[in-house]
Amino acid sequence: MKNEIKVAPMHKLIKRAGAPRVSEESALALGRALEEIGLKVAREAIDFARHAGRKTVKARDIEIAAKKVLSR
Amino acid sequence: MKNEIKVAPMHKLIKRAGAPRVSEESALALGRALEEIGLKVAREAIDFARHAGRKTVKARDIEIAAKKVLSR
Numbered sequence: 248m249k250n251e252i253k254v255a256p257m258h259k260l261i262k263r264a265g266a267p268r269v270s271e272e273s274a275l276a277l278g279r280a281l282e283e284i285g286l287k288v289a290r291e292a293i294d295f296a297r298h299a300g301r302k303t304v305k306a307r308d309i310e311i312a313a314k315k316v317l318s319r
Numbered sequence: 320m321k322n323e324i325k326v327a328p329m330h331k332l333i334k335r336a337g338a339p340r341v342s343e344e345s346a347l348a349l350g351r352a353l354e355e356i357g358l359k360v361a362r363e364a365i366d367f368a369r370h371a372g373r374k375t376v377k378a379r380d381i382e383i384a385a386k387k388v389l390s391r
Contacts (some may be wrong), residue, residue, distance in 0.1 A: 250330050251328035251329075251331045251335070252328055252332075252353075253328070254326065254356050256324055256325070257323075257357070258321035259323045260323050260324075260354070260357045260358060261349060261361040261364070261365075261376055261381075262363055263323070263358065263361075264358050264361030264364075264365060265362065265364045266361065266364075266367055266375075266376045267374045267375075267390070268374050268375040268376070269375070269376050270375050270376060270377050270378070272377060272378040273364065273375075273376045273377050273378050273381045275378065276329060276378035276381040276385075277339060277357060277360060277361065277364075277381050277385075280382070280385035281353045281356065281357050281360075282332070283325075284353065284356055284389070285329070285332045285349060285353050285384075286332060286335065286336050288344060288352060288353075289332055289333040289335075289338065289349065290336045290337065291338030292336075292338075292349075292364075293333075293336060293337055296338070300325065301340075301343070302339045302340050303339075303340040303342050303345075304333055304338045304340070304341050304342060304345045305342050305344060305345050305376070306342070306344040306345050306347065306348035306388050307348075308345060309333075309345050309348040309349050309352060310348055310352070313348075313349075313352035313356075313364055316389075317356070317388075317389070319389075
């Protein structure tokens, strides 16, 4: 399945974090990692929305889910 | 500071996770969360690269850093 997260923004993110040099493969790796984390967060968020009786995922569902995924 | 991660791919990611409906605000929230997580991972990766005596961040630095950030 194709990645939603592109390489160029990942390259910029690693630069912004202070890297003197960024390899193409590291930008690809960050995209893969964030894609996987993003899917995990989204799945948890969908559960929260469903639990609240909503079909629409809202910002607060994502925020709670992100905290949960990070603290695990 | 402007976000590197755009809204459209976040919308698609939440859809792919199985959401029947995705609000604009939730896509924005996921972008903010992944941007923050991405910066954390990148900062750790830079430390690993530096520790290995490299100026260039490599894929393995990102992979170790992502595991570390997620397991905390």
